[in-house]
Amino acid sequence: MGKKRAQVRQVRQQMRKVQPKAGPPTSAGQTRKQRERFVQAGGMLQGYSPDFVIRLGYISIGIAVACLLIIAAILVFVPSIYGWPVAIAASIAWVLPIALLASFIAPGFRLALKDRKAEARLVQGQLVGASSVSTSMGLGMLMLQTRGGAEQYLVPPARLKQVPGNQVNVVLTVTPNLRHVRSVGVMGQRMVGRVEPPVPPVMKRLQQLPVITPLALAIAAVIGDDAVxxxxxxxxxxxxxxxxxxxxxxAGAVYGVSFLLQRRMMKEVQALVPKG
Known part of the structure; x- marks a missing residue:
């Protein structure tokens, strides 16, 4: 018996000495799956109100219809002046705004229609951190430790005012598809007030960049194509x-400038993070 106990203790000591191996680097396939999950969760519209996303979707449909009417007008009037090749070339540029709207708005619009009829779910967890600023324009961030692990939610800043700075249990009402936080409830005493640091200007520019880039991309393509x-x-x-x-x-020049600006802004944001 004594020999067996000694062997068990030796095995336990060896298990304690085993260090966890570092995870493999993210592969291209994993990155693609992450992007697919991001799009399936609403893309850039994740966290916004379903009503707001639906209104945005209807506006996008109106813009797409206007682009189709312009394409039809070009194909009717331009061939008699410059010929069919030029008319087709002039109309191609107007397909880009439709494609951009479909890629950015359509996933969130589809989920918003589902969320309008779906019942919100309750999420409960311990508060890890909160910030009135995130990479999404007009939304803050709330981090919770739930039974399923660490989770992050995009929350309107007005609903974060009641969130304290100490660790308390928080209950969220979240839509199942867009993950829009409809309400925030705090359980326990609010002992420590949450101090909000001033928002760096680079964060505001970083929020605006995903909105400005597609708009500038479409305008540049249309003006360049149709002007010639x-x-x-x-x-x-x-x-x-x-x-x-x-x-x-x-359009390529606009995309390149946007890419360089984003890299520069991300470096500025990383420089603001305290090291230690």
């Missing part, structure tokens, strides 16, 4: 090719 398409250039084939190339070049 409606210019008097003798050769029809060259005329159409120049129109498409100009629109593509301007």
């Amino acid at each position: 398409a409606l210019s008097p250039i003798p050769n029809t084939t060259v005329h159409a090719a120049l129109a498409i190339l100009t629109g593509t070049a301007l």
Whole structure:
């Protein structure tokens, strides 16, 4: 018996000495799955009110219809002046706003329609942290430790005013699809007030960038394409090719500038995080 106990103690000591292995780096497949989950959860519209997302969806549908009418007008009037190749080249640019609206708004709009009829669920956990600022415009962030692990929720800043600075239990009412927080309840004594530091200007610019970039991208493509398409250039084939190339070049330039600005802003944000 004594020998067996000694062996058991030895095994336990060896188990304590075993260090957990570092997880493998994120692969391209995992990154793609994360993006797919992000889109399925509403993309950039995650956390916003279903009513707001539905209104935004209807506005987007109106803009898409206007773009289709412009495409139809181009295909009706431009061929008689510049020919069909130029008319097609001029109309292609107006497809980009429709595609951008479909990619950014459609996933959230579909989930918002489901959330309007679905029953909200309750989420309870211990408060880890809260901030009135996040990467989503007009939304703050609330971090909880639940039974399922650490979770983050985007919350309107007005609902974070009652959240204290000490660790308390928090109950959220959350829509099942867009994860919009309808209410925040605090259980326990609010002993420590939560101090909100001033919002750095770089955070405000970082919030605006995802909204400004698609808008600037579409405007640059349309202006570049149609400005050349409606210019008097003798050769029809060259005329159409120049129109498409100009629109593509301007859109690519906008995307490149946006990418560089985002990297620069992220470095500034990381520099604000205290190290230690």
